Amino acid sequence: MDHQQIWELIKLQLSTQLAPSKMGAWIEPVSPSLENNQLCLSLPSQFFIDGLKNDCEEKILSALKSLNLPHLQLEYRVDTSIILFPETQKPAPSAKKIDGFIDERFTFENFVVGPSNEFCHAASLAVAEQPGAQYNPLYIHGGVGLGKTHLINAIANQLAASGNYKIAYRTGEHFTNELIDSIRTQKTSAFRNKYREVDILIIDDIQFIEGKQSTQEEFFHTFDALHKAKKQIILTSDRDPSAIKHLAERLRSRFNWGLVADIQPPNFETRMAILKSKIALAGIDLDEDICFLLASKITSNVRELEGALTRLTAYSKLSRKPITMELAQDKLRDQLQLQAKIISVENIQKTVANYFNIRTKDMRSKVRKRNIAYPRQVAMYLSKELTKMSMPEIAEKFEKKDHTTILYAHRKIQKECLEKSDFKQEIQRLIQLLKQG
Ligand code: ADP
Ligand code: MG
Numbered sequence: 234m235d236h237q238q239i240w241e242l243i244k245l246q247l248s249t250q251l252a253p254s255k256m257g258a259w260i261e262p263v264s265p266s267l268e269n270n271q272l273c274l275s276l277p278s279q280f281f282i283d284g285l286k287n288d289c290e291e292k293i294l295s296a297l298k299s300l301n302l303p304h305l306q307l308e309y310r311v312d313t314s315i316i317l318f319p320e321t322q323k324p325a326p327s328a329k330k331i332d333g334f335i336d337e338r339f340t341f342e343n344f345v346v347g348p349s350n351e352f353c354h355a356a357s358l359a360v361a362e363q364p365g366a367q368y369n370p371l372y373i374h375g376g377v378g379l380g381k382t383h384l385i386n387a388i389a390n391q392l393a394a395s396g397n398y399k400i401a402y403r404t405g406e407h408f409t410n411e412l413i414d415s416i417r418t419q420k421t422s423a424f425r426n427k428y429r430e431v432d433i434l435i436i437d438d439i440q441f442i443e444g445k446q447s448t449q450e451e452f453f454h455t456f457d458a459l460h461k462a463k464k465q466i467i468l469t470s471d472r473d474p475s476a477i478k479h480l481a482e483r484l485r486s487r488f489n490w491g492l493v494a495d496i497q498p499p500n501f502e503t504r505m506a507i508l509k510s511k512i513a514l515a516g517i518d519l520d521e522d523i524c525f526l527l528a529s530k531i532t533s534n535v536r537e538l539e540g541a542l543t544r545l546t547a548y549s550k551l552s553r554k555p556i557t558m559e560l561a562q563d564k565l566r567d568q569l570q571l572q573a574k575i576i577s578v579e580n581i582q583k584t585v586a587n588y589f590n591i592r593t594k595d596m597r598s599k600v601r602k603r604n605i606a607y608p609r610q611v612a613m614y615l616s617k618e619l620t621k622m623s624m625p626e627i628a629e630k631f632e633k634k635d636h637t638t639i640l641y642a643h644r645k646i647q648k649e650c651l652e653k654s655d656f657k658q659e660i661q662r663l664i665q666l667l668k669q670g
Contacts, residue, residue: 339390522665
């Protein structure tokens with residue numbers, strides 16, 4: 234891999250972990266090079282190096298680790314010849330009257346709705362249809378990587394497309410820094426006027442202003458001016474207003490004036506649906522079984538789920554190999570927390586019985602009804618395939634007199650696997666359940 238490829242892969246991973254504003258601010262200006270065991274990152278000034286170190290160094294190091302390049306050390310350099318294109322000079326946002334960086338990929342169409350987020354989704358849609366009319370402010374809160382930023386960008390994108398609104402989009406951090414800057418350069422009134430002129434004010438991660446008195450003071454006045462004029466305010470936070478401890482009481486109460494909506498981690502079905510949607514968007518192929526593995530193992534948040542997919546895609550592109558189950562298990566070992574599980578016959582009997590909805594003790598019975606005999610044969614087959622036990626030992630566990638029953642079952646299931654692909658898939662899914670469950 235050359236330095237460009239390495240850097241592209243690192244960027245791919247960072248893009249799933251960092252806010253677009255941070256990607257734009259610190260990662261885009263980097264010019265990479267490779268010298269011996271050093272990955273040199275050149276930036277236009279020390280200011281950029283400090284920002285990059287602060288916000289991204291850890292993530293870059295862990296990306297290097299996951300790319301099997303932990304020996305590479307990071308080195309930073311100032312290179313004043315690097316030219317910057319500030320976000321505000323990009324043509325798209327200015328043409329659409331957006332002040333701030335909006336991610337155009339985050340739309341309502343690309344947002345998968347499930348029980349965990351339907352309330353926030355409906356509220357966001359309502360606001361995008363009729364801003365300032367009913368939920369003002371709209372305050373969305375929830376844990377990291379659950380889709381808050383996606384939803385507010387979807388609102389912004391829809392409103393921007395209508396062309397009727399002046400929109401300001403900020404992170405809590407950006408808003409704070411801008412205010413501090415304006416105080417330093419004695420331009421506070423310009424700062425104030427700018428925000429009071431907008432139709433829509435969106436602030437992502439408002440919890441950042443916790444404990445920052447002057448920012449809260451300024452935000453309070455902006456909030457009141459906009460609210461009085463029936464301009465829409467949209468906020469996100471990792472907590473509900475009462476859990477932001479160092480927040481002026483008058484702001485806390487205002488955050489509750491409109492609608493406070495929380496977003497929860499998605500359930501299995503929603504995770505599957507999100508994965509499939511991301512796969513379709515990326516235009517890649519991924520087996521149902523691998524989707525199943527990712528969606529059942531990566532449960533805490535969507536960003537991680539997406540990150541896993543991105544990593545797999547990157548590996549497969551680089552190595553020009555298809556994404557197989559082995560590749561997934563190998564490359565995502567940490568995330569999937571796969572353990573080499575010791576599989577016992579008892580375990581197989583229980584899992585197979587559960588899977589087919591019969592009682593575990595039926596595994597050892599003499600009942601010949603197909604709905605029981607068939608799962609029993611599957612369990613026998615899996616016992617021979619997945620344990621080190623001999624056939625007579627397995628026969629004992631199934632309370633059979635001799636091993637010919639096991640031999641017969643094994644042959645029969647093996648034959649069916651060869652003949653019917655849906656049958657084979659069912660067996661594979663069971664094996665997967667046993668190995669990971
Ligand atoms: P948050 O702001 O809550 O930390 P983000 O909005 O940044 O989370 O979401 C993290 C990633 O997960 C984004 O890439 C986003 O597109 C994706 N995501 C989250 N929820 C959904 C969903 N319901 N449908 C599609 N993508 C989602
Ligand atoms: Mg966010």
